[in-house]
Amino acid sequence: MIRIDNLTKTYGTGPAAVDGLTFDVPQGAFLVLLGPSGCGKSTMLRMLAGLEQPSAGQIRFGDTLVADGARGYSMAADKRGAGLVFQSYALWPHMTVAGNVDWPLKVAGLDAPTRRTRVTKALETVGIAPLAARYPAEISGGQQQRVALARMIAPRPRIMLFDEPLSNLDATLRVEMRHELARLHRATGATAVYVTHDQVEAMTLATHVAVMRAGRIEQFGPPADLLEAPQTAFVAGFVGTPPANLVAIRDGAWFGRLPDPALRGATGHAMVRAQEFGLTQTPGPRTVPAERIEVVPMAGRLIVTVQAEAQRLTVITDPETPVPATAHLELPAAPAALFDPQGNLIP
Ligand SMILES: Nc1ncnc2c1ncn2[C@@H]1O[C@H](COP(=O)(O)OP(=O)(O)OP(=O)(O)O)[C@@H](O)[C@H]1O
Numbered sequence: 238m239i240r241i242d243n244l245t246k247t248y249g250t251g252p253a254a255v256d257g258l259t260f261d262v263p264q265g266a267f268l269v270l271l272g273p274s275g276c277g278k279s280t281m282l283r284m285l286a287g288l289e290q291p292s293a294g295q296i297r298f299g300d301t302l303v304a305d306g307a308r309g310y311s312m313a314a315d316k317r318g319a320g321l322v323f324q325s326y327a328l329w330p331h332m333t334v335a336g337n338v339d340w341p342l343k344v345a346g347l348d349a350p351t352r353r354t355r356v357t358k359a360l361e362t363v364g365i366a367p368l369a370a371r372y373p374a375e376i377s378g379g380q381q382q383r384v385a386l387a388r389m390i391a392p393r394p395r396i397m398l399f400d401e402p403l404s405n406l407d408a409t410l411r412v413e414m415r416h417e418l419a420r421l422h423r424a425t426g427a428t429a430v431y432v433t434h435d436q437v438e439a440m441t442l443a444t445h446v447a448v449m450r451a452g453r454i455e456q457f458g459p460p461a462d463l464l465e466a467p468q469t470a471f472v473a474g475f476v477g478t479p480p481a482n483l484v485a486i487r488d489g490a491w492f493g494r495l496p497d498p499a500l501r502g503a504t505g506h507a508m509v510r511a512q513e514f515g516l517t518q519t520p521g522p523r524t525v526p527a528e529r530i531e532v533v534p535m536a537g538r539l540i541v542t543v544q545a546e547a548q549r550l551t552v553i554t555d556p557e558t559p560v561p562a563t564a565h566l567e568l569p570a571a572p573a574a575l576f577d578p579q580g581n582l583i584p
Pocket of ligand 1: 248249251254272273274275276277278279280281434
């Protein structure tokens, strides 16, 4: 288990990159840190890895204190029992695949027979045993990333840390490596923390997701909860493919002009998932004129972006029905959730 207590990191005089975070990652969990660029994901991971010293707060791995900002204490990265894989594979070009995987075991002072067994096992686990004698320049990008994974698991870390490990791979390889990572996690039973801004990676790999924004956690929970029950407007508008729409409402009226008891007199935003809107040619009491902006076919459906009442909104429609340049957006019977002007969920 990883225990994070009031963890803060400030660079110079800027605002905190990580701002007083407190949460636990249960033993064996796969936590994904998800959020927009600059929200503090990498800083968080680097503090876990021991590459960055916290300004305040504490990190514990199990019962072991590994960093304490107040005391200026930070356990050396190689003493933490944590393995790290970055976006760039950072393999040593002059060492063979086996040599690369062996290196951390050598540094740890393991005897030669143990090292040989561990290297073989790690290469088998990631499916590249036949490449053991090759040099990094002689294998593909996907294979290089597998070597980086093998190098990480060979010392059998209790904690696996990943910083966008798949972002340099092409789409097909990414899918394959996603499965590989999930399998690896199950096989090792280690606790994983994984940084990404890829929603699909987050939703498929995670047991827990922390959605970060400006150094803070907006919501922490199982991936399904983020989609089903977002606690803030930011999470509602960030998570999901496509993310939910946030329609401006005022005094219980859609767009401030179409009153609806389902909005309970609220001002702020109503959450409407793309599949909960309709598009029609016929105006009615619950429609607003909409102008077609873009149509993207996806998985047998159309993802249509429209402009209605100066808002860009996403609607999912049936590909059988053509989308005219101007149409009428049908409002749902009730919003999926309501958020106040500060973005907090209205219970
Ligand atoms: N070494 C540094 N010195 C000063 N500021 C930094 C440093 N590293 C990060 N920051 C700042 O801290 C904030 C968080 O950065 P961080 O790299 O953790 O974000 P991120 O969520 O990982 O972003 P991305 O997805 O773009 O990698 C940013 O505002 C960034 O500019």
